[in-house]
Amino acid sequence: MGATISRSGPHGPKIALAGAAVVLILAALPAFADRATLRLATEMAGYLTLAVMWNLLAGYAGVMSIGQQVFVGLGGYAFFVVAGLWGVPVFAALPLAGAFAAFIALPIALILFRLNGAYFAVATWVVAEIAALVIAQTYAVGGGAGMSLPTQVAKSLGNNDQRSALIWWLALALCCIAAGLAYLWMRSPRGLALMAMRDDEIAAAGLGVSTTRNRIMVYLIATFITGIAGAILFLVKLRISPSAAFDVNEWTASIIFIVVIGGLGYLEGPLLGVLLFFALRALLAGFGPWYLIALGALAIATMLFAPGGLWGLIHRRFGWEIFPVRRRVILTNGETP
Amino acid sequence: MTEFLNLLAQGATIGGLYALFAAGLSIVFGILRLVNLAHGDMIILGAFTGHVVATAMGLGFIPALIIAPLLMGAFGYALQRLLLNRLIGKDILPPLLVTFGLSMMIQNALLLVFTADTQKIALGGIETASVPLLPGVAVGSYALIVLAVAVVVIGGLHLLLMRTALGRTFRATADDAETARQLGVRTPHVFGLATALALAACGIAGVMLAVWTSFTPLAGSTRLLIAFEVIVIGGIGSIWGTLLGGILLGLAQAIGGWINPEWQMLAGHIAFLAVLVLMPGGLFAQGRR
Amino acid sequence: MSLLSVQSLTAHYGDMQALYGVDFGIDAGQVAAVIGPNGAGKTTLMRAMLGAGARTAGRIEFAGQPILGLPPEAIAALGIAMVPEGRRLFASLSVEENLRMGESAGRKGVWTLARVFDLFPILKERRHRPATALSGGQQQMVAVGRALMTNPKILLCDELSLGLSPLVVEDIYALFPAILAEGMALVIVEQDVGRALKVATSVTCLMEGRVVLQGAPGDLSVDRIAQAYFGAAA
Numbered sequence: 001m002g003a004t005i006s007r008s009g010p011h012g013p014k015i016a017l018a019g020a021a022v023v024l025i026l027a028a029l030p031a032f033a034d035r036a037t038l039r040l041a042t043e044m045a046g047y048l049t050l051a052v053m054w055n056l057l058a059g060y061a062g063v064m065s066i067g068q069q070v071f072v073g074l075g076g077y078a079f080f081v082v083a084g085l086w087g088v089p090v091f092a093a094l095p096l097a098g099a100f101a102a103f104i105a106l107p108i109a110l111i112l113f114r115l116n117g118a119y120f121a122v123a124t125w126v127v128a129e130i131a132a133l134v135i136a137q138t139y140a141v142g143g144g145a146g147m148s149l150p151t152q153v154a155k156s157l158g159n160n161d162q163r164s165a166l167i168w169w170l171a172l173a174l175c176c177i178a179a180g181l182a183y184l185w186m187r188s189p190r191g192l193a194l195m196a197m198r199d200d201e202i203a204a205a206g207l208g209v210s211t212t213r214n215r216i217m218v219y220l221i222a223t224f225i226t227g228i229a230g231a232i233l234f235l236v237k238l239r240i241s242p243s244a245a246f247d248v249n250e251w252t253a254s255i256i257f258i259v260v261i262g263g264l265g266y267l268e269g270p271l272l273g274v275l276l277f278f279a280l281r282a283l284l285a286g287f288g289p290w291y292l293i294a295l296g297a298l299a300i301a302t303m304l305f306a307p308g309g310l311w312g313l314i315h316r317r318f319g320w321e322i323f324p325v326r327r328r329v330i331l332t333n334g335e336t337p
Numbered sequence: 338m339t340e341f342l343n344l345l346a347q348g349a350t351i352g353g354l355y356a357l358f359a360a361g362l363s364i365v366f367g368i369l370r371l372v373n374l375a376h377g378d379m380i381i382l383g384a385f386t387g388h389v390v391a392t393a394m395g396l397g398f399i400p401a402l403i404i405a406p407l408l409m410g411a412f413g414y415a416l417q418r419l420l421l422n423r424l425i426g427k428d429i430l431p432p433l434l435v436t437f438g439l440s441m442m443i444q445n446a447l448l449l450v451f452t453a454d455t456q457k458i459a460l461g462g463i464e465t466a467s468v469p470l471l472p473g474v475a476v477g478s479y480a481l482i483v484l485a486v487a488v489v490v491i492g493g494l495h496l497l498l499m500r501t502a503l504g505r506t507f508r509a510t511a512d513d514a515e516t517a518r519q520l521g522v523r524t525p526h527v528f529g530l531a532t533a534l535a536l537a538a539c540g541i542a543g544v545m546l547a548v549w550t551s552f553t554p555l556a557g558s559t560r561l562l563i564a565f566e567v568i569v570i571g572g573i574g575s576i577w578g579t580l581l582g583g584i585l586l587g588l589a590q591a592i593g594g595w596i597n598p599e600w601q602m603l604a605g606h607i608a609f610l611a612v613l614v615l616m617p618g619g620l621f622a623q624g625r626r
Numbered sequence: 627m628s629l630l631s632v633q634s635l636t637a638h639y640g641d642m643q644a645l646y647g648v649d650f651g652i653d654a655g656q657v658a659a660v661i662g663p664n665g666a667g668k669t670t671l672m673r674a675m676l677g678a679g680a681r682t683a684g685r686i687e688f689a690g691q692p693i694l695g696l697p698p699e700a701i702a703a704l705g706i707a708m709v710p711e712g713r714r715l716f717a718s719l720s721v722e723e724n725l726r727m728g729e730s731a732g733r734k735g736v737w738t739l740a741r742v743f744d745l746f747p748i749l750k751e752r753r754h755r756p757a758t759a760l761s762g763g764q765q766q767m768v769a770v771g772r773a774l775m776t777n778p779k780i781l782l783c784d785e786l787s788l789g790l791s792p793l794v795v796e797d798i799y800a801l802f803p804a805i806l807a808e809g810m811a812l813v814i815v816e817q818d819v820g821r822a823l824k825v826a827t828s829v830t831c832l833m834e835g836r837v838v839l840q841g842a843p844g845d846l847s848v849d850r851i852a853q854a855y856f857g858a859a860a
């Protein structure tokens with residue numbers, strides 16, 4: 001990852017070094033943080049992973065999904081089945097959970113990508129409802145009541161402290177992989193084509209960009225990572241139930257909030273958004289409905305007055321860029337219709 | 338057999354309620370090309386408004402059925418002029434995100450004012466009475482009233498769209514807002530009126546719902562999904578399609594629920610997906626749009 | 627004072643400049659032709675007069691009132707109407723409904739539905755058909771009729787003849803006297819320079835966003851126009 005960033009701009013090497021240092025410090029967290037802090041950090045890393053993937057879809061690929069909870073939930077359930085019921089080791093079960101999410105994502109994409117953007121968004125939500133209802137009827141995984149992760153799975157990761165550290169490292173690693181994948185994808189020819197198509201689908205089609213294939217590809221990547229993130233998030237909780245696993249507020253509304261506030265269409269945005277979201281949650285969650293009203297209002301105000309979110313403001317003001325990916329493909333002058 | 342016929346009758350009559358849910362969403366999408374993710378919460382807002390008028394103020398059902406749509410319509414006009422008009426453009430993301438935020442705000446504002454308790458408008462017995470159709474087969478009288486209201490609302494919308502100057506302006510603006518403006522159409526105002534109309538429909542739907550069943554501030558998202566499924570099944574942009582879509586969805590749910598009570602909602606969702614896969618234009622698409 | 631005057635108008639699409647300080651004017655009862663090769667900025671200039679399209683700066687006055695920056699619906703209400711390039715009829719409206727959309731500007735005057743039907747009898751016959759089910763020439767009539775229904779003081783016509791057979795074009799141009807008789811001013815954009823010179827009282831030739839030639843058609847020889855078109859050759 002470092003090598004790629006170091007090629008990217010005038011400050012590339014410095015930023016790569018700083019990034020590596022931050023990741024190292026974070027990796028050392030178990031040495032000085034208690035278990036509650038680690039758990040919070042793991043949760044943040046999980047949310048960040050989800051946000052990076054949602055941003056990749058909505059901010060770069062123009063795929064607006066409000067049904068991402070289906071992949072969080074399916075990833076979580078797949079993990080509980082594979083690791084908990086079938087006894088597959090955790091490290092193998094995690095990618096399997098992601099693969100299961102992506103496997104389900106393929107038919108969904110084939111059916112729903114025919115829909116106009118806004119209709120696609122609501123249809124993904126319907127799919128999530130279907131998944132929740134079906135799981136709630138599946139008694140092998142506990143039906144509506146859900147299931148707990150068998151203790152031997154938890155034990156296989158060591159004692160409480162070891163387990164917290166291990167899960168944190170997994171979450172951190174997944175987060176780095178997600179950011180790296182998003183970054184590499186956006187700098188690849190396919191990623192650039194994807195942005196061209198988000199900005200102007202017709203023009204992109206005219207340039208011979210296969211819109212649907214690229215969209216499906218990025219959708220599968222995003223759901224794979226989202227599924228693993230779901231597995232890790234429920235591995236922390238040790239319990240899963242349909243209402244928790246397919247919660248639209250938890251896994252989609254919060255994530256959208258994070259991306260919008262942080263900066264839709266900037267790879268740096270979700271990072272900022274996660275920090276702000278957890279800070280707000282810590283400060284305001286005690287205020288009940290007021291807290292959520294404030295979140296809604298903040299998201300609306302951001303869309304109206306600073307569509308690039310917090311990072312967009314910073315980027316405009318200071319010109320900073322940690323992950324330089326061209327946000328807009330500028331067609332040469334002669335190309336204008 | 339009579340049990341099954343009863344279920345079918347119930348399924349078909351709940352279609353009226355579902356069509357009412359869908360009417361506003363269909364208007365907003367048809368004219369503004371915008372999917373309002375707060376639509377379900379608007380219905381619930383209408384239900385609470387009706388509840389306040391009918392029960393808290395003690396004015397009763399009929400005044401609620403008049404006042405709630407008026408208030409909702411005014412709210413819709415203001416919302417469109419002050420907020421949503423700023424977001425209309427070729428990018429679909431901002432309006433989706435903003436209406437999603439709006440949904441969150443409405444739900445929680447309702448929670449704040451009315452708490453999470455369930456509410457209902459009582460109608461003095463009509464809601465439990467039923468009308469026999471065949472020996473052993475009956476439908477609720479209130480369900481029939483709702484179906485009649487749905488037919489009136491949808492028929493009214495159809496006349497408005499096809500027979501009046503405003504309807505003509507709505508259709509022209511939906512076709513090509515830029516050209517409409519150049520002919521003197523004040524599009525911000527027209528969009529305001531379209532949303533006013535849509536939310537007035539939500540007001541009616543909400544009041545009818547409030548008698549049909551009890552509701553809470555969080556009951557909106559289910560209604561959004563139902564409304565959405567109805568317009569996809571009925572064919573996007575077809576106003577009578579909403580009524581037929583509603584009835585079909587109601588029937589699908591009834592049949593699902595007959596096989597297994599737990600499958601009622603699931604059957605509706607699956608019917609929706611099946612239509613999407615087999616007939617992407619909806620069952621009653623007019624070919625236009 | 628002109629009915630409409632455009633001074634030092636610039637226009638941008640994003641970073642691309644489409645007009646560089648264009649001056650233009652027209653009086654009641656006149657026909658101003660705007661000519662120029664593809665991409666010269668003719669449509670951009672017309673749309674600017676209506677408050678639509680590119681980002682513009684400079685000055686546009688209509689009947690002594692500055693209108694640059696007003697929204698299109700306000701300009702339409704003041705009395706400028708356009709027959710757009712490509713007609714842009716409302717696809718889900720019938721012929722009659724398309725015509726009636728011109729009433730949106732809220733201007734009363736001689737142009738009523740009956741009057742437009744007098745001008746284009748074929749439209750009366752097909753009034754209930756979907757507008758897009760008509761032939762190209764008939765569609766163009768609907769577009770002209772729809773603009774007339776706003777009772778404008780200035781009618782802007784962007785490439786009326788595009789895609790129409792010469793005979794149909796002849797028919798449409800034959801209506802100009804009837805339209806002008808009502809004291810309207812006409813601005814026409816034409817690819818066919820000969821035709822433009824025949825009907826125009828003034829000609830403006832645009833090249834790459836600049837006015838390269840302006841005057842009465844009598845003062846402009848075909849040579850000078852050709853020279854303006856092919857610029858550097860002179």
Ligand SMILES: Nc1ncnc2c1ncn2[C@@H]1O[C@H](COP(=O)(O)OP(=O)(O)OP(=O)(O)O)[C@@H](O)[C@H]1O
Binds near residue numbers: 662666
């Ligand atoms: N919507 C737009 N976005 C970006 N550039 C545009 C747009 N419309 C026009 N242009 C550019 O502005 C310039 C002037 O275009 P305009 O349409 O005004 O020319 P025109 O003289 O009307 O040409 P034509 O004879 O082809 O109709 C051209 O270079 C064109 O590419």
Ligand SMILES: [Mg+2]
Binds near residue numbers: 668669670711784
């Ligand atoms: Mg042109």
